Amino acid sequence: MAQEEVQNGGPEKVAEVSFTALKPQLMVEAPKAADAVQFYKSAFGAVEAGRTVYPKRKAEQEQPHVLSAQLELGGSTILVSDIADNSSPVKTEGTGCVLCLETEDVEAAIAKAVSAGGVAEGEVTEGDGACCGGRVGKVKDPYGYVWLICSPAKKCGDAEA
């Protein structure tokens, strides 16, 4: 994959942006994500590479909600996440699949997508991004799909396979 030079143009300027990964993220009604991961292992031979859970819920629930489970399948990575109420920043209406794009320059990537006709939703947030990245923003494209623009994934927490 050709890497283009990333220009740090800031949000006002349309910069060249390159993406280092694309990961479909499948949203599953909580708390079924753990079951879904098991299904993808059984059905397709997916291999779990990592899993992060919502720490808050560990004490109060039998099965902690899955923020993001990373599965290797067909040479790609998919993410499986529990969606509950308003607990997730990536809740979508209608379609349960969002697309995570990793890039070194989240703001420039969002600015470029917006200049092309996408709509930025919410703020760029730090921390427990469902993509396992450090920073994550959201762009809805004109065709209804939601793209998460994330900084490259930190190594996912300990796998709970």
Added chain:
Amino acid sequence: MAQEEVQNGGPEKVAEVSFTALKPQLMVEAPKAADAVQFYKSAFGAVEAGRTVYPKRKAEQEQPHVLSAQLELGGSTILVSDIADNSSPVKTEGTGCVLCLETEDVEAAIAKAVSAGGVAEGEVTEGDGACCGGRVGKVKDPYGYVWLICSPAKKCGDAEA
């Protein structure tokens, strides 16, 4: 990626199956797929690797419907397809994103997924699969996602970038 030996077990037997590619396929209300492809190029720098159109419609429509456009993005491939009426075998209800998995043994892969709790939908069909593969079958998983199980892609038709 480790390649497992594919056992030609047929539909009755749960075989070892390996997948050579996973491609999210984004369904777009016809005839907007061509516009969507242009958007993904402008917004994310996606590179079109090929496009097949519905040949029947070429004469009667200004813009032929897109059966499948292949876009390279972030080291992965996504497919963008027009969905119109009942013209596509991969029409889905609710979610517009399906996941194409390529494998050498479509029937064994479907049988394995069904034995794990998936539901096969329709027959395995030959020919103009929206994944650009030769043969394609469909499995709905218990969490609402549709997986297309396809034989490896024939080279897509001439790119109309």
